Amino acid sequence: MCALFPVCEWPLDAPPIGHQHIISGAFAGFESFDGFHHFTFPDDLPRIQLDRPMLSAGDTGDENPTTVDKKLNHNASERLRRRKMNDLYSSLRSKLPPSEQTKRLSIPATVSRMLKYIPELKSQVEILLQKKQQILSTICKQDDRDLINQHHQNQTKLSDGFEVSPFTVSGTKVSDTEATIQISTFEPTSQGIPPLSPILRGLEEDGLFLTDASCFESFGGRVFYNLNFQVETTYNLEAMLLVLNEKLLSLYKKRKA
Secondary structure: OOOOOOOOOOOOOOOOOOOHHHHHHHOOOOOOHHHHHHOOOOOOOOOOOOOOOOOOOOOOOOOOHHHHHHHHHHHHHHHHHHHHHHHHHHHHHHOOOHHHHOOOOOHHHHHHHHHHHHHHHHHHHHHHHHHHHHHHHHHHHHHHHHHHHHHHHHHHHHHHHOOOOOOEEEEEEOOOOEEEEEEEEEOOOOOOOOOOHHHHHHHHHOOOEEEEEEEEEOOOOEEEEEEEEEOOOOOOHHHHHHHHHHHHHHHHHHHHO
């Protein structure tokens, strides 16, 4: 019967051929094991150089640097893509009602809830638009009624106050030598309103010289006169307006008598 292993020609304690002289030279001079404490390898002892780095589990060592860089870039791009997707879904989740934002919804649940929530928002917007139109319509009707009432009140005030004072006199001092007077009254040919010619002559006697005049008629037969006068620097405009108003009322009463 053959042996399982070939019979070695060397004794077990003998070193292989080729290394015997190395070992003999390296360990020469050691008489006991105590000498190993101070042992150093000789410089001419052959050493094995490891040309390749240590391989981790699962690495074959056949990949080149370009392939490794591609894998690293792919992994980084994938992480960035997932982060952006998570941010988008978080933003979408924030548009849900506040009561549902506290729930930890998955991405499919978030999309499903948002698809149901959008029609609900549309219906709420339509209801609000209808309410807005109703409110605007009510406001417009109220404004129309207020305008009509205000017009009637103004007409009533004009009719009631006509017997008391049909004139409105105001003035503005443009400069030290110029003044503008506004007179509001009714049509001179009706209701006993005196014409302005005698009034202007009276103002010239008081030291006011007319330089420009204009007038226009508004709604209801009201006439507005804008009169520009040249005045003296010491002229008191407020006192002149009081005097002018008194003269107008005096002429009006004479024509009514």
